[in-house]
Amino acid sequence: MDLIPAPVSSVRLPDQDFPLDRTTTLTAPPELAGAERWLRSSLTAATGLPLAPGRPGEGVELVHDGTLAAEAYRISVRPGHAVLTAGGPAGALWGAQTLRRLLGPDAYRRAPLRSEWVLPGVDVEDAPRFGWRGALLDVARHFLPKSDVLRFIDQLSAHKLNVLHLHLTDDQGWRVEIKRYPLLTGKGAWRERSMVGYRAGQRRDDRPHGGFYTQADLREIVAYAAERGVTVVPEIELPGHTQAVVAAYPELGNTDVVDTSDLGVWTDWGVSHNVLNPSEATLRFFEGVLEEVLELFPSEFIHLGGDECPKEQWKDSAAAQTRMRELGLSNEDELQSHIIRHFDRWLAERGRRLIGWDEILEGGLAPGAAVSSWRGYAGGIAAAQAGHDVVMCPEQHVYLDHRQAPGEDEPIPVGFVRTLEDVYRFEPVPPQLDETAARRVIGTQANVWSEFMHSARDIDYRVFPRLAAFAEVAWSALPTDPAARDFAGFERRMAAHLEVLDALGVEYRPAAGPHPWQTWPGVLGRPIEGLPPVV
Template identity: 75%
Template sequence: MDLIPAPLSVTRPETGEYVLDTGTTLTAEPGLEGVESWLRATLNAATGLPLRPGAGGVELRLDESLAPEAYRLSVGPGGARLAAGAAAGAFLGAQTLRQLLGPDAYRRAPLRRTGWALPYTEIEDAPRFGWRGVLLDVSRHFLPKADVLRFLDLMAAHKLNVLHLHLTDDQGWRIEIKRYPRLTEVASWRDRSMVGFRAAERRNDEPHGGFYTQDDLREIVAYADARHITVVPEIDLPGHSQAAISAYPELGNTDVVDTAGLSVWTDWGISENVLNVSEQTLRFFEGVLEEVLEIFPSQFVHLGGDECRKEQWKLSQAAQNRIKELGVADEDGLQSWFIGHFDSWLADRGRRLIGWDEILEGGLAPGAAVSSWRGYEGGVAAAKAGHDVVMCPEQHVYLDHRQAAGEDEPIPVGFVRTLEDVYRFEPIPAELDATAAARVIGTQANLWTEFMNDARDVDYRAFPRLAAFAEVAWSDLPREPAARDWADFERRMATHYARLDALGVEYRPAAGPHPWQRRPGVLGRPSEGPGNS
């Protein structure tokens, strides 16, 4: 049956299959109406079968003995019975049912109206991690709303359940904030972009930009929620903030830089223009976050906190006065205080801060969580200190990194991470004891888009590796990477490629990129050690 991600257990009690035809029904218990509606619409589009309500056929049920994301799928002569602990589990089980119908079940119009059947089977399944995430960087290269909605469908098909939406950075601000209109009037576009890595000193002359209105984002959140995906927004601070400073120069370190002359950054990398630490700047971003919280109901709000360059704070008398006033040791302590302010601000509103592992430096409030990107070290330290951790080490699950060492790879970046490498990624380090390991609430693959101009580029970098990552996040694989059955996964991928084809995903072929997927002559970036995006 070639299921991806692999379920906990699959048995075939007898041979045979349950045939779906124009008389097949689909019904659900109260509380599962949303899953029923999604499944009927999805399968009707692909098969042309009406799947009218009625007893028998395909039935969706609740079972309180199961965990919320767990499900049990039984297919036999009498039909298909999908039981789940909650609507989320039923939706995840519906994804498995769709896989059982074959790759054509992923099309948006029927190629045939007969020949649809589910093999007799018993499947018991539940996820390993509660946070199965993907970061999508829409700041460096903006993705229109339709592309984000499509990406949510691709996540759902792989049982991924957290979309980390990177909305702000030096190169662009992508969220409408009504009280600060210049964030979209000025900070949402740049007049040109780098082409490839900075060492090439190559740029185009094409303006780039875009932003999501608040209603766009509410639509994205609602669309994700219907697929049991949580959208976690990221507003990056106090570094990675040049776009915001270009719109509101008073946010910068005006005593050392003429911030009125700044524009949205056209380089990749890390700008030295960071936020000042005045009370006015705190109030500004409290105002930003008030509107963010109105749009995003997620428990976690990501505030970045990474790669904040300190040169301007060292030169700024205002920053130095603030250090003395607060009684912190140095500029690192100043950043810790800045992050701590917003940690408390979010906690007072019933939310939780999550940030990149730099937020550990100088201490961290008990409720904050850590995205461990500079290897495992930050996550290990955070887990041992009692903080929740999402493991996303750059060396393993940054999917903007190159997929092979060959010269044909488009804009080759960072470490070589093949499909097999991602499949052998283990989120929980062996040195964590059971108590600390329980603090690893999940794992995440990150897609930074400096070298991804559009959805086709995102497809190429994400797939097929995101399928391997999905299995790592969901399935009960051996903890020792070498013990994982790569040959079995590779065999199942042969069927999964056909699903991706039906979905229209422009993935990297196993034999190497298509000619139109290459970027000859565009310089990439070899690995130079840790370096977030």
């Protein structure tokens, strides 16, 4: 049946097909009404069939079974009756996605192309391996219009990925409306120009770039995602990656070592040395920011970055050094840890949890914090062994902005070569962890950084088809030994899955290489050659 991600088990029953017609009904109990609503909307658009509500025991029926795990489901298709049994609303949505896939690629279109539709006779049992199956979308470096974010959510949900990590702020732009601090978007959301490719190429696009999401936009994004089983986790960077903040509110910078009064939003890629000062006033400012963020995002986790914070300004700042002495801190790493610990407590008091990049381990990690392990596995291993929850997203394996092939035609080639097979053989739980620590790996995530992606078309090319391979790693019960995985079988299923991506309008990278319009001739990238995956 070419299902991606692969279910726990599936049996094709060729003589048990269920033809659908205008009399076919769709029924669900109140607790699964969201999945019923989504399935009817999707299939009615694609098939033209009304799928009116019916009675239990006929048509397509959703059933709740509380003995199943929340994201687990079963599907049984027989002539005249298809039953989707789910452990909860999330399981019903994932089962609904599978039902749509069973109808074929045309079920992903927004208008009917044919009049005959058949659900194949099947028995499917399924449940995910990990609870956190995520993708990071960086909208700070290149702003992505709201409609494209909603489209990306559809892509995640179609692949049973359930977390959208939305990277909303960075040196190059601030993308979330904060009403009490209007200059964050009034000034911080706009930069004068952008680098084109890597800095060594010395190319610039002198067109101003920017944009932000209003609070109404973000509420819409969160609600839209929730209807599709996706939780939006916001990222607000601090104390580094914050030049856009300092450009908007200069007093938040280290004003005793740098003149921040005429600082602009950064127009380079990379990491700015203009970081936040560590004063109490700065903490109060970001508490105000986060109060509004918490109103917009109901997610358990709030991502506060915590990565790549240059310490030079703190070392040179008399105010920062005085602050360290007042707090009894011995070095700048401990000063950063103080800031992270402060917001860990602040979030915990409000029923939320902090998650940050693995640099938050430096100087001591807040007890309740979780770690996104991006610099290889080492940070995640240390965090898990210390009793912290971990999301594995090592750069060397699942950064999908990294190039997919070594060819000269790859557009703005950056990072490591990571092919479809490389992603499929990624194993999120390192063998160094014992059983107790391994349970701390709550999931995995693929990251999509947008310095070299200017539009949704660019994102499609970088992300797909590799995100489909990642989705199977995150969902399916694959062998934990990467060498034992059946990549040939996945490739065969992937050939059929490309028709789904075509129907969705995803401009993925062809196996033979980019189409001419997907190349960026003459734009310099930053390829990294000959480096093995870092453990």
